[in-house]
Amino acid sequence: MRHDPLIPVIAVVTKIRVDTPDVKTFRVVGLDGKKPFEHIPGQCAMLSMPGVGEALFSITSSPTQEDYIEFSIKKCGCVTEWLHAMEEGKQVTIRGPYGNGFPVDTAFVGKDLLFIGGGIGLAPLHSVINYCRHYRDRYGKIDIVYGARSKADLVDFEEIIDQWCQEDGISVHLTIDNAQPEWDGHVGFVPNYVQELGFDTSKTVVMCGPPVMIKFTLAGLMDMGFAREQVYTTMELRMKCALGKCGRCNIGDKYVCKDGPVFRFDQLDELPDEY
Amino acid sequence: MKTLSLSKLDALFAAISAAQKLYIPAEDAGGQARFTPWQEGLRLSSKLNTARSAKDLFFPQVENLVGFKVSGKQLEILETRDVTEDFVLFGVRACDCRSFDVLDRVFLAEPADTYYQTRREHATVVTMACRRPSETCFCGTFGIDAANPAGDVTCWMDDEQLYWRANTPKGEALTESLSCFADGGEEAVAAQQEATRAILAKLPLAGLRTEGFGGEHMMELFASPKWAELSESCLGCGTCTFVCPTCQCYDIQEFKNGQTVRRFRCWDSCMYSDFTKMSAGQPRPTQKERFRQRFMHKLFYFPENNEGVYGCVGCGRCLQKCPIHMNIVKVMKALGEEQK
């Protein structure tokens, strides 16, 4: 019988890293021990545990990681709770990759890039940031503004400090919502911090995070003189098929699972605001 | 064109079903017409159309996708797909036949849905021209000719004869496998078509037009104040989506039985609050947004993505079945006025 795109393949979770009190990163390989498939930064995949359910997650690892793919997943809802409770070595199912991904090999090339993330919003950014680091000379200067509730809620903190912060041409600006004793960095919300930092308006912006952060940061960027065509984001909606068929993620003439999840804000302006 | 005396209709059905499964519209004990596997003695319904649409044959309400066996840390994938054999779907009306084109645009788009695709490939669709369209019919609005339906074979029926015209290689193959036909019938069919078209032109909904609908009016009509009023009494029951031949939203669910998990899909409805609900929020918080989605999709979003093809075929089922008598015609009229 022919293979249907709704039928997943079996994969193994080989490593689980605890990132924050409610975020873990899951390393997934195929039964042959290799990476299950190739992807573009910003794309997603369906993970499932039969009997628990299937859910769509943004792929966190960069395509340049040759051995596995990783997902940083926040605990919220049925499938994620099960994942957070699982042990290494257990099999799950996977299908994908889905969606358009970021234009890393076209529109981003030669540009200064500004990444703005909040909380678990770093997950999709992580993939594109590491991709750009890998092909460093294709892109201009890289700025990363990343904020979370507290220091413990910053995902990938060690990698950020030990690697991203050490590289020439990359400026990392971390912030947390409230002051705490072991934190000597910036304190405050992401939208305000972006304003304070004041960026050159020639940059291409990629922004992922909770809706309020997106809303206020976008307004700030517009005030600073950025155009909506320069700002990219990823959308999260309820998904089932991820193939543009079950109808669930339809907004206007777009299906977020296949036409997205990456959109520029000028593209979103042409859609009903049902997200 | 071929023809056959209606007295030999049973012989025709018997001949077709000797080689493959045959479905015809027949009435159940409650008097509703539905596509039913033919067997000796089953009578063709004289109703204008089946209560549920013909989509059931290609996109059933529930179907198994795949199974899993869970043992400790290990998983195994189990093939649970039903075997599909060739079948003939007889008596499909022009509107329902067009609905297959609409469904094809969703399910056969890359990557194709192979469950649907397999059924489509195994089916030979034999349509039946309408003679007595009803006051809820408006297929003409979408450029469908009820007197000349598409399909692999088109049939016409009068009080004495069945007329049969093969349109596709599949239809020709079916015709060639049957030896009961005589040639002829062109004149009788032409006369019937003329009479039917005269009735169609006088139907109460014959004047309903699609001007003003389509992708270019999407944002303008999304914002229309009419949606609040139109959706006010909607119960969110989903009846309109289930009886609709073009509604194709689905859900994927699982059924656990010991170590075995069956993953199946079932029809879903954009009219349900659950449809878009997430742990992070609800983009369509009230029935107004859900109601709007159903009609915006059929009249604006779908044509924008499909060369102007609308997601409605004018079958009239939602006009007959909605418990509060709301329907796409009322929506089109209200939005049409809005644009004036």
Ligand code: SF4
């Ligand atoms: S429009 Fe009518 S049939 Fe459709 S969900 Fe509302 S009440 Fe039910």
Ligand code: SF4
């Ligand atoms: S919207 Fe109503 S009239 Fe149109 S195809 Fe669906 S059920 Fe038929």
Ligand code: FES
């Ligand atoms: S998730 Fe099914 S259409 Fe997008």
